[in-house]
């Protein structure tokens with residue numbers, strides 16, 4: 564009996580088709596800033612009820628993150644301000660579900676669950692429309708400074724990147740030690756055995772993880788005899 568010890572490098576490519584980091588709509592709306600009182604920034608009361616449920620990236624001089632603290636009423640160019648009751652996820656946490664609060668009669672008179680993902684340099688939100696007007700998602704203007712955006716937000720709209728975000732594939736290489744025992748009645752040499760085992764492992768990986776493209780790279784194979 565032969566024992567093959569395979570050190571396999573698994574190249575895991577997260578599918579850009581399903582990753583919201585590469586498929587979102589940019590909302591470049593400075594009027595969402597918590598600094599915007601009443602209708603000062605927009606000339607009219609704003610309402611998100613017609614915002615379709617989808618992934619959005621908030622990107623304007625008014626901020627690029629939903630505030631993690633209570634926002635007073637009549638800010639963000641709306642009456643019922645929407646803020647995040649919780650904190651933004653880290654990259655490692657992936658896609659998380661968080662609660663947003665509507666500031667109505669109380670700080671949190673109505674809530675919605677939204678999904679959030681940290682794409683390292685920016686955040687994407689799967690926003691849902693609020694049930695009634697006037698309510699809108701707020702942005703924290705302090706988070707715009709961190710991105711280096713200034714007040715010339717209209718210039719940002721000509722930025723092709725903000726119109727059609729480029730998907731950025733995430734790759735992650737992980738090494739796993741796999742010990743495979745090969746039982747063979749025929750005298751199969753090591754190279755043939757390695758080839759058969761790798762091919763079968765790749766098939767199993769493709770079956771188990773249909774949404775991902777995982778390539779098994781043979782890094783090192785040691786062969787040793789084991790006592791029967």
Ligand SMILES: *[C@@H]1O[C@H](CO)[C@@H](O)[C@H](O)[C@H]1NC(C)=O
Nearest residue numbers: 579580581586587616617618
């Ligand atoms: C991007 O997301 C939208 C929904 O937000 C979806 O309809 C569309 O199929 C997605 N595009 C790709 C390439 O997955």
Ligand SMILES: *[C@@H]1O[C@H](CO)[C@@H](O)[C@H](O)[C@H]1NC(C)=O
Nearest residue numbers: 653654655681683684685686
């Ligand atoms: C994403 O999370 C990392 C920690 O994993 C943090 O350093 C970074 O600031 C976050 N990105 C944003 C845009 O908040």
Ligand SMILES: *[C@@H]1O[C@H](CO)[C@@H](O)[C@H](O)[C@H]1NC(C)=O
Nearest residue numbers: 633648649662664670671672
């Ligand atoms: C935020 O959510 C927690 C529950 O997770 C709740 O106890 C708290 O009252 C909420 N904050 C506000 C200001 O309502």
